[in-house]
Amino acid sequence: MAPATETFLRDEKDLSSIWDAYERGDRRALARLLTWAENPQYRPMLYQRLRSRTQQPGSFVLAITGSPGAGKSTLIGKLLPGIRQRGHTVAVLACDPRSPVSGGALLGDRIRMPVMVEDQGVYIRSLAAPPGRQGIAENLDIRLALLERFGFDWIIVETIGVGQADVAIGDLVDCVTLLIPPESGDEIQWEKAGLLEVADLVVVSKGDLPGAGRTAAQLQQTLNLPGFPAKPILVVSAAKGTGLSDLVQQLETSPRRRQQEESQARRLLLLAQEILAQRFRERRELVAQLMEMARQQGWDDWQAASQLARGLMANHAADSP
Ligand SMILES: Nc1nc2c(ncn2[C@@H]2O[C@H](COP(=O)(O)OP(=O)(O)OP(=O)(O)O)[C@@H](O)[C@H]2O)c(=O)[nH]1
Ligand SMILES: [Mg+2]
Numbered sequence: 340m341a342p343a344t345e346t347f348l349r350d351e352k353d354l355s356s357i358w359d360a361y362e363r364g365d366r367r368a369l370a371r372l373l374t375w376a377e378n379p380q381y382r383p384m385l386y387q388r389l390r391s392r393t394q395q396p397g398s399f400v401l402a403i404t405g406s407p408g409a410g411k412s413t414l415i416g417k418l419l420p421g422i423r424q425r426g427h428t429v430a431v432l433a434c435d436p437r438s439p440v441s442g443g444a445l446l447g448d449r450i451r452m453p454v455m456v457e458d459q460g461v462y463i464r465s466l467a468a469p470p471g472r473q474g475i476a477e478n479l480d481i482r483l484a485l486l487e488r489f490g491f492d493w494i495i496v497e498t499i500g501v502g503q504a505d506v507a508i509g510d511l512v513d514c515v516t517l518l519i520p521p522e523s524g525d526e527i528q529w530e531k532a533g534l535l536e537v538a539d540l541v542v543v544s545k546g547d548l549p550g551a552g553r554t555a556a557q558l559q560q561t562l563n564l565p566g567f568p569a570k571p572i573l574v575v576s577a578a579k580g581t582g583l584s585d586l587v588q589q590l591e592t593s594p595r596r597r598q599q600e601e602s603q604a605r606r607l608l609l610l611a612q613e614i615l616a617q618r619f620r621e622r623r624e625l626v627a628q629l630m631e632m633a634r635q636q637g638w639d640d641w642q643a644a645s646q647l648a649r650g651l652m653a654n655h656a657a658d659s660p
Contacts, residue, residue, distance in 0.1 A: 351384075358388055361489065366462065369489050373464060376481045379617050389484045398430075398487040400494045400597065401590060402508050404534065405518030410544035411497045413577040414518065418495070419461060421587045427492035428460040432482060434498045462491065480511055480610065509537045510605040513595040516540045516586075519558065521550035535561065539570060539593055542586065546576035618651040625654055 360368035375381045403411045415431055422429050479496065486494050498508060509515050517538035535541065543555045551574050558572050571589055575582035596602045619626060629650050633643035
């Protein structure tokens, strides 16, 4: 990751020269833009320059999600050669959950995805997920857009499958693949149910371990319940290399979520929520005024929240071009 001093732009001219380098395919410029995307002040400028994103040929954006240690990084590392053999370039974003379970994924991911450092068709970047947004790294949307415009054919996001935020990832990508390692328990845990719903494809990872077949059968049963749309279940072993080409093939033919209008609208809703949350953090005095007004007027919580939303949006509108 770039040193902290690099996260500050001097001025618009600075951005212009980096942007030109990025447009020429300079990876260092790409890295700097990905870092700048962390700063809410720069995001409107970046979005502005990315305006023509929909006219691009477009990447296939894949989320690989699953609980800590499910085997995500290992699997991605094993998928990369197959994707490259098919002639595609690929970028990987690993959202580091700083998991105490795995001891922090940054170093681990480097080790498990050591592939082809010299290969210009592969780009790997680890991102810190800020506290509060559990698995999904904030600003993922803009980062995906930057990678897409850079021209990668595939973009893979590794993200730990927890919480609401990760369910929202479905609106930012084309396909969500959920990894479930063989379980010793009798039932698929309930916390996974939400992710099962959002997943387009379910992979029983570590297929070489005992119990993989049983877990696949249980999943089959769960996914056959009314209310769950049918979805493919694959058993894959990254360690043994089995099931990998089936998986790539399945992914290549998977329907692209981002092409659906509904998904595009929900993606914008995520951005709108981010704008509101950012205003909330930045305009404490406005929030305090609205809280005071709510007390004086005796508003119920719904009314107070509506006024808060209205106030923050009006404040946003007043500042926007
Ligand atoms: N037996 C077996 N072990 C595997 C396989 N794939 C991964 N593992 C092991 O499972 C552990 C976790 O693998 P990772 O790839 O780091 O899992 P992860 O989901 O990326 O973990 P986090 O990023 O920490 O959430 C490691 O010890 C791997 O060696 C597999 O196919 N078979
Ligand atoms: Mg990992």
